[in-house]
Each structure stands twice: as C-alpha cells, then as structure tokens.
Amino acid sequence: MATTAKIGDVRVTAIVDVTPPAFPIANVFSDVPASDWDAHQDALSDGRFQTNFGVFLLQSPNSTVLVDTGAGPGPHDDMGGVEGKLMEQLRAAGATPEGVDAVVLTHLHADHIGWALKQNPGAESTPTFPNARYAISNTEWDYWTGHEVMAETPGVEEGIYPLEKLGLLQLTDDETAIVDGMRVLATPGHTPGHQSLFVESAGEKGLIAGDLLHNTAQFEEIDWCADFDMDKPASRTTRKKWLEKAASDRLLMTFGHLIIDSNIGHVISVGDRYRWQAV
Numbered sequence: 001m002a003t004t005a006k007i008g009d010v011r012v013t014a015i016v017d018v019t020p021p022a023f024p025i026a027n028v029f030s031d032v033p034a035s036d037w038d039a040h041q042d043a044l045s046d047g048r049f050q051t052n053f054g055v056f057l058l059q060s061p062n063s064t065v066l067v068d069t070g071a072g073p074g075p076h077d078d079m080g081g082v083e084g085k086l087m088e089q090l091r092a093a094g095a096t097p098e099g100v101d102a103v104v105l106t107h108l109h110a111d112h113i114g115w116a117l118k119q120n121p122g123a124e125s126t127p128t129f130p131n132a133r134y135a136i137s138n139t140e141w142d143y144w145t146g147h148e149v150m151a152e153t154p155g156v157e158e159g160i161y162p163l164e165k166l167g168l169l170q171l172t173d174d175e176t177a178i179v180d181g182m183r184v185l186a187t188p189g190h191t192p193g194h195q196s197l198f199v200e201s202a203g204e205k206g207l208i209a210g211d212l213l214h215n216t217a218q219f220e221e222i223d224w225c226a227d228f229d230m231d232k233p234a235s236r237t238t239r240k241k242w243l244e245k246a247a248s249d250r251l252l253m254t255f256g257h258l259i260i261d262s263n264i265g266h267v268i269s270v271g272d273r274y275r276w277q278a279v
C-alpha cells in the first residue's frame with residue numbers, strides 16, 4: 001500500500017517519526033472487554049496495539065505544510081532509546097525544514113510536538129522550521145499553557161510555549177485559513193482544542209484528521225475510545241460526524257496513529273458501520 005496520495009494538486013506524504021513498542025491492548029482501550037477484540041484481531045499485532053507517531057507532509061504548487069511533528073529527536077529512553085526520523089524522512093520526500101511554510105499542530109500531546117522547537121540546554125529554544133508559522137487552536141493553547149497544566153506537563157514549557165515570544169504562533173479557531181485551499185476545523189474530544197486540516201484542491205477534498213481515532217477497529221466500533229481521549233463523549237461525536245462525512249463526500253483521510261502504509265485512505269459505508277480502505 002501507499003505512503004503517498006494526492007488531493008487535487010496537493011501531494012500528501014505519510015511520515016513516521018517514531019514507532020513505539022506494541023502496547024498491551026488493555027492499556028490503551030481499557031473500557032473495551034478483551035473478548036470484544038476477537039472479531040478485530042486483524043487490527044492488532046499478535047494481540048497487541050501497534051501504532052506509530054505519524055506526521056503528514058502536504059506539498060502543493062505554492063506551499064509546503066507539515067501536520068504534526070512527531071515525538072522529537074530523542075533518544076527516547078522510554079522507547080528503547082530510539083531516535084526520531086522526521087528530518088531524514090522529510091528530506092527523502094523532497095522537503096527541507098527551511099521550506100516548510102506552516103506547521104499545523106492537531107493538538108499538543110508529546111507525540112505530536114516533539115520537533116516543533118529545538119530545545120537548547122541552558123539557552124532559549126529555537127524553531128526547527130524557521131520560516132513556518134505554527135498553527136495551534138486557541139482552545140488548545142489556553143488549556144496546555146494554563147499555569148497548572150503547563151507545570152505538570154513535560155515538553156510544553158520548553159517545546160511549545162516559546163513560540164509566542166518568537167512571534168511564530170498562529171492561534172486558530174474553527175475554519176481558520178492556513179494557506180490557499182487549506183483550513184483548520186475544530187475536531188474536539190481527543191483534547192479540548194484538537195483540530196484537523198481540511199484540504200480542497202482541483203475539485204478534490206481531504207481531511208488530515210489527527211487523532212480522531214487510533215486503530216482501524218474503530219471504523220466499525222465507532223464508540224470505542226482509546227484511553228488517550230480526554231473527553232470520550234466528545235471524541236465519539238466528532239468521530240461519528242467525520243466518518244459519516246468522509247464516506248458521503250469521499251474525502252481522502254489520514255490518521256497519524258494508524259500504521260504507515262495504511263494510514264491514508266477512504267472511509268466506506270457498510271450498513272450502519274464503516275470500513276477503512278487504505279490507498
């Protein structure tokens with residue numbers, strides 16, 4: 001299967017920054033009884049939850065946009081010392097950090113903000129993508145940079161907060177334009193200000209959906225929520241709305257936590273459920 005596809009004149013490339021070790025399924029979907037997975041073993045890896053920390057590169061004739069920035073350079077001690085591969089993958093896709101016009105952060109969890117800024121020990125952080133605006137939803141910014149939350153969340157104070165002082169921050173709301181033909185939409189639930197990037201080009205449409213879901217079983221089991229979803233009822237509502245729209249409008253969809261090679265595709269409506277058809 002493919003790691004790249006087109007929405008009109010926009011090329012979408014899936015990149016993996018880090019592949020963590022597989023998790024026990026009960027640690028990720030603790031509300032779902034183990035036996036309910038029997039019918040979805042094909043969505044697991046030897047009964048465990050395998051994911052990757054994905055990033056999407058969007059290249060149009062006029063602009064280069066990066067959606068999310070992975071877990072960062074590392075080495076990641078909590079994942080066996082692996083190092084993030086975003087930079088080499090970006091270059092392999094024909095892009096450079098300097099050539100990125102906008103970085104859209106779907107939300108501010110650590111596995112999405114890792115490469116946003118270079119954290120320099122003893123000195124101020126500097127931007128990894130020096131010519132980019134960084135688009136973060138107002139709601140998300142307010143939540144994570146709130147005094148108490150920032151103090152207890154690793155990564156935000158050094159990895160995100162300096163963006164404001166550096167003058168690189170673009171705070172967004174529902175429907176804020178990023179570049180020509182691309183705008184962010186509020187898709188809350190996974191986090192308070194989670195946003196997705198809607199792309200329209202040459203009569204085609206797509207949604208770089210972020211963390212609207214975490215596993216292919218959720219196309220059929222739309223009410224299942226990963227424990228990472230901060231507001232599960234809201235995440236169900238958002239997921240339902242966008243899977244329905246993806247199927248009816250034939251949107252090209254991407255999900256950063258599905259496995260590379262099968263994280264770009266279409267949502268097919270089958271009876272009262274959905275199915276994933278990777279490109």
Ligand SMILES: [Zn+2]
Binds near residue numbers: 109111112211257
């Ligand atoms: Zn995530």
